[in-house]
Amino acid sequence: MSPAVSSRWCPTPEQLMILEEMYRSGIRTPNASQIQQITAHLSYYGRIEGKNVFYWFQNHKARDRQKLRRKLLQEQQQLHYHQFQQHQPNLHLQLQYFESPASPFQHLSYYNSPSLLPQGVVLHEGAPRQMMNYTWKVDYPEKVDIEKSMMRSYDSDWIMMVDMGPPSPCLTRPALETLELFPIKATNLKEECNNRS
Amino acid sequence: MSPAVSSRWCPTPEQLMILEEMYRSGIRTPNASQIQQITAHLSYYGRIEGKNVFYWFQNHKARDRQKLRRKLLQEQQQLHYHQFQQHQPNLHLQLQYFESPASPFQHLSYYNSPSLLPQGVVLHEGAPRQMMNYTWKVDYPEKVDIEKSMMRSYDSDWIMMVDMGPPSPCLTRPALETLELFPIKATNLKEECNNRS
């Protein structure tokens, strides 16, 4: 029981800031390529993996929605409470979610440039995590080491990641030219009310 | 609108048979390594990708649960109907799901052998799918083309795939040696009954 280092990714302020900026810019569900890029970019500020980026957006989006939902619901109740039964049809249920308003990307546009047919990305695997720790030889059948020339016809873009085991010492890069840090908008207005336990 | 070939994976009988056998053997949520292996194996019988395997297990597990749920619910109702209010406490709610009974793997054991530290798997990327079709240069920052030696310390095991496009002509291979099949065991049904439309 000496985890030495944290078992889960802990975003640095810079990484967080950038991610949030991207989110604000409209990015919600980055695809594999985007994730790779973002990961590459953010890895400069500290250890990070594609799945971290993937999960971050998933969670952020979900919790954002959740927050909105709650807020609206609350407002609804307010109305019900104060103005007595003066309810809008069914506004309180199901709000529409829109990926990106219009073209809010702006300075983040470089994350959205047309595909340059990225060769390939090397993924590494290791010991499985959960239930089975088997692993057979991972020599890929002749089918896989196809070339880019072939790749192109494929417009693939999956991702797929799975966690693994022992984390290595956190080598959070120091440097980074002084990003002025402004009040990291991490304002999570705890506005919830599910009292657990 | 002439996709030339099907837009989605269409499992060959052999692939399906093998997948089902694995499922019966207890495999439910294969990890990245396993998926890679299974994919490799099945690719012999026709075109297939990791995500197909991933999704297959996801869907199969879910629909299996769903089926059971429905059945139980139905039985419950039967009871209610016929035997009049003679209900078991709350049996109809929340039954436990267990991944693999004990060691039901048996002849499928080769899919569960201990990790051999698979070098790496080459993933390819291509044109994004949905909302943004940008793609910048995918030259990975010096951080990524690390060697396996280093890899190990990383606790990754993600996989990250994303769909692809035009499937190549289905080259269904024949054969496959008769796998014996035995009973399922998995369950997990939570409770359902949402009759849609």
Place this chain on the structure above:
DNA sequence: GCAAATTAATGATTTATTCAAG
């Protein structure tokens, strides 16, 4: 002040739902 004890956030997984090809 300072830890142990609680509680709130949030990273990581799993499960349910939805969409659409066939």
Place this chain on the structure above:
DNA sequence: CTTGAATAAATCATTAATTTGC
């Protein structure tokens, strides 16, 4: 109607905030 594919919701688990007793 079945089922591959994709997304969203729910849940689990660990870390950071914070509260509290000394």
